[in-house]
Amino acid sequence: MSTASKTSAGDGTAVPSARVPAAPVPVTPAPVTAVTCLEDRAHIERAVELDLAGGVQRLRLGPVSALAVDRTLHAELTSGHPATVIDVRVVRSWEPRAPRPAADDSALRHRAHALDEERRALEQRRDRLRTRLDVLGRLATDVLRDIGEGAGSGEAEGPRWARELDRVDAERATFGERLRTTDARLSALAAELGEVRRALESTEEEPAELVAHVELTVEATAAGPVGLRLSHLVPCALWRPAYRAVLDGTSVTLETDAMVWQRTGEDWTGVALTLSTARSALATEPPSLGEDRLTLKDRTAAERRTVDVELREEDISDLGPVPVLGLPGVDDGGETRVLHSPTPVSVPSDGRAHRVPLSVFSTAAGSEYASSPEVSPLVTQVVRFDNLSGHVLLAGPVDLIRGSGFGGRGTLEFTTPGAPVELAFGSRDDHRVVRETEETRDTTGLTQRTVVTRTVRLHVSRFSAPAESDDRVVVLRERIPVSEVSAVEVRLRKEACSPAPDTVDAEGIARWDVTLPPGGRRTVTLVYELSASSKVAGL
Template sequence: MSTPLHLPIVKVTVLEDRALVERRADVTLPAGPHALSVEGLSPLAVDRSLQAQLTGGSVAQARLSRVAKEKAPESAPDKTQLRLRVESLEREHKQAQAEVERLHARLAVVETAREDVLRAIAEFTGHGQAKPESWHTQLETVRQAAATTDEALRQATRRAARTRQQWAEAQSVLAQGEQPEQRLVTSARLEVNHPTGGTVSLRVTYLVPCAVWRPAYRATLLPSEVGESVTLECEAVVWQRTEEDWKDVELLLSTARPTLGASPPRLVEDWLRLRDKSEQEKHSVEVALREEVLQNTGEGGARHTEELPGLDDGGEALTLRAPHAVTLPSDGAPHRVPLFQFTSPASSELVGAPEHSPLVHRVARFDNRGVGVLLAGPVELVRASGYVGRAQLKFTGVGERLKLGFGSEDALRILRREDTKQDTQRLTGRRIRTHQVKLFLSNTGARPEKVILEERMPVSEVEAVEVKLVQEQTRPAPAKVSEDGIVRFELAAPAGSQQELAFVYSVSSSSKVAGL
């Protein structure tokens, strides 16, 4: 016979799509082998993940046991629509049965009256006092009353039979639909052995599914004494439906993926075949335009995910710890657990990307001064005026610089127009395509602003294609042109002003180039 025990949950490690639950307590054991039963485990516990440790002793066997038991009824359950219908049909049946009994009694009274009339006819006829007209009227009255009562009795009997059948059917459905709810009572059966006995520490761990966590952030941009600062708060959003509540537990959050396969991929044949170029291929160069996303961490930005992102840890498993005990009920709802926060000096500027949007956004740059790396996740953006929007934070290392956009400025607008001209030289056949971009920046506000506009132009990877900025037609001159083709303009926008910017670049290709 095993001794039942109740070990509290003291530690939970939530992984990307599951959780490692640890139960631990001090128990008193006699010397020698003994059977224990740890009660109250989650019915979703993974059998092969069960582990048990006993200080100073050994665990010979550990397995999970599940038994189906009826769930105890609630103290005051609410009546369902089906139960209310059963009660209504029961009342209707009782009323119909009472009506049948009343009509039976009325029919008996009518029969008694008919017998009294017939007895009076016999008595008066014997005495020679015949009254045929009166007797005919009395018999007709009794006959009509009997016929009316008999028809009403027939209708009432039919109605009582119908309500009795409906009541029986509803009771049958209710009996099938409201079966006692079953629940799985899960326990860990342990065979332990302790040489001396006494008070020892027993530890049981197991994995459960239906638990997940994701990082979430809140960034607040506020003015400070020396400029601006950003306060970044990191939280963990935890969902769990493991059928057991985690009360005052030590919570750890891990990015490890225990189910990720570690075996190398299978090698397959990759055939390379050589062939001679055709005459057309010898005299032409195939090129194509393509969009390329820069894959960097921090300010450069990693991949953008609109849906619930996975845990991007940069390839190295990380573990975060909640600073205090946490209580998480098993309700499947999101619960936010604060992890850490830091305040970093920031520098902000107004940046516009006319190719994507006519708005000008407030962009702040600051360093990651937290205790660890910042995982990719959604971030709520807050300024002194309040909540301004939501963005996506990229994976950022410790000390790395990152940027966030804190909404647009309503007083600033950009209008963009683009025109393309193509010219072919007659002698060499060289094609020159000129792209002319005109930008109109307006400031309808009451204060001057400094605005950064960023445009882009293609970057050539082959010698047959040349891309260059037309300096003499670009007004004003750009402040910087990056190796990736990002052209940066720094403009001063006085209050109530409107100004025009011209940006021109050319794409020159030889006659051999095809695809442009």
């Protein structure tokens, strides 16, 4: 807004003066005080103390991130002062960057000028060398023509001709080498000059910057201080869980951290950080239901005579959603989870990963050396303990630390408070498992049943150092098929197993606890039968 005034001339006539622009609205700082980092964006909160005058007034707060989402901007007065927020909006403008404080040219600009002068001098020298080489080339041609004409007329001045040719060749070699040196220096000079000019463009000739402010219109019935809270969403911010597990004998220490990235254009300094798995970008309406018609039909004679079966692989899972390929989101078990940082956090707007500690606990842990030879011939140290962090452990990478230092990186699955946690601390190089399988197929004469007998042999070896003297228990696990139809039967032949499995669970996993002395070897044999009637096909 602007105001106009009048001045009086000497004859008493009122003359309108030039319009004077109103003074700019002062800017009140509005630093970030609290951040709720979502899966792919962040919710920013700012707390400001204002000293209001009576009446309607416009305030300018900021600067704020230019990426602020306008429709999520919300302003709320937090004190009991009689005031009302009339309007709030984000205003953006292109502003030139602040000028450099130095009055003279910078050292970088002086360097660019010196390189440019040297380049011009080298180009002149290159032109002179090329001219000199052209003259020497014509001189060599004249000497050769003189030699040819003299030899044709019977002259014999071999020593003189040799001296002239040697002198011309020596000068051509000298100036040719100088020309190559000059060209090489010009190439290096051009590369350095290009880098200096790019540095000048990025440091001294910076473009305008997009700056955003919050314009707030407030109506107050009386003057006095008032508290204001601003909030809005910004993109370009995300977080993911990360863990660090330290194994020390029979105890394990698990540190829960959050990896936070943000490039919102505004640093978060000393903010109260909250981490949430909410997905604000997803629709909140349930999907529409469609019709699913089921029809029955009679089986044909061929379908009645045969039963088609097939072997298939099934993953055994207890909790959590089905994993997906590609960059995963935060696995929260289908329910929004909220974690809090115990101390204020500072996260600069540089787009890099920043580790924020959340919690740490130590507890007793059980350890075993396990192997599933059908999947891998390695023996892995598996550690089990309970989740005593007091909060949900989201799925994420975990750094594995043992007495010898960093042992690798694993994956921690989604775990509720108090639930058991299982971590694999890498394989043992001093153990080896070899798996052998045999299969025989037979048909009985009376019932025409097909019997498939499978024999699995597991050879376990331990290569120990001379100082080792203790026994070590290795847990072996092998799968047995589980039948889902009555026409196919699966039977474990315990009398043929050597030794018989210690346990066989409902999922068909057979387990042996094998004790190996230093340098010991053991062989475990598993035998089971698949029996199917004559009308079963596909076995």
